[in-house]
Amino acid sequence: xxxxxxxxxEELRRMAEIDVREVDPKSxxxxxxxxxxxxxxxxxxxADYIRQIGNPYCYISHGVVVKISFSGKRSMEECLCSxxxxxx
Numbered sequence: 485x486x487x488x489x490x491x492x493x494e495e496l497r498r499m500a501e502i503d504v505r506e507v508d509p510k511s512x513x514x515x516x517x518x519x520x521x522x523x524x525x526x527x528x529x530x531a532d533y534i535r536q537i538g539n540p541y542c543y544i545s546h547g548v549v550v551k552i553s554f555s556g557k558r559s560m561e562e563c564l565c566s567x568x569x570x571x572x
Contacts, residue, residue, distance in 0.1 A: 489531055490527070490530065490531050490534065490561055491534060496540075496541075499539040499540065499541050499542070500541045500553065502539060502541060502542045502551070504542060504549055504551035507542055507549065509544060509549050512538070512539070512542060512543050512544045512549065513536065513537050513538045513539075513543050513544065514543070514544045514545075515537065515543050515544065515545040515550070516545070516546070517536070518533060518536045518537055519536070520532075520533065526565040527561070527565065529565070530561055530564040530565050533564060534564070540552075540564065541553065
């Protein structure tokens, strides 16, 4: 995936459906390895984050498998852009 291409809704849906009880921790990316390029525009920053983390719904943080979900009216892309927003 290039820096400016977001996964499709279907790809994100499949990522969100990962069962944390069955996922192989060795297949997950470590959040501490992700580097946020704050010079990128929000959309590219979010796409780059997903490219680096692989599955934004399930990853490793400080040695622990983390499974997150988003609720409400905002899309994952909007949430990520907000979280990764530094200045752009």
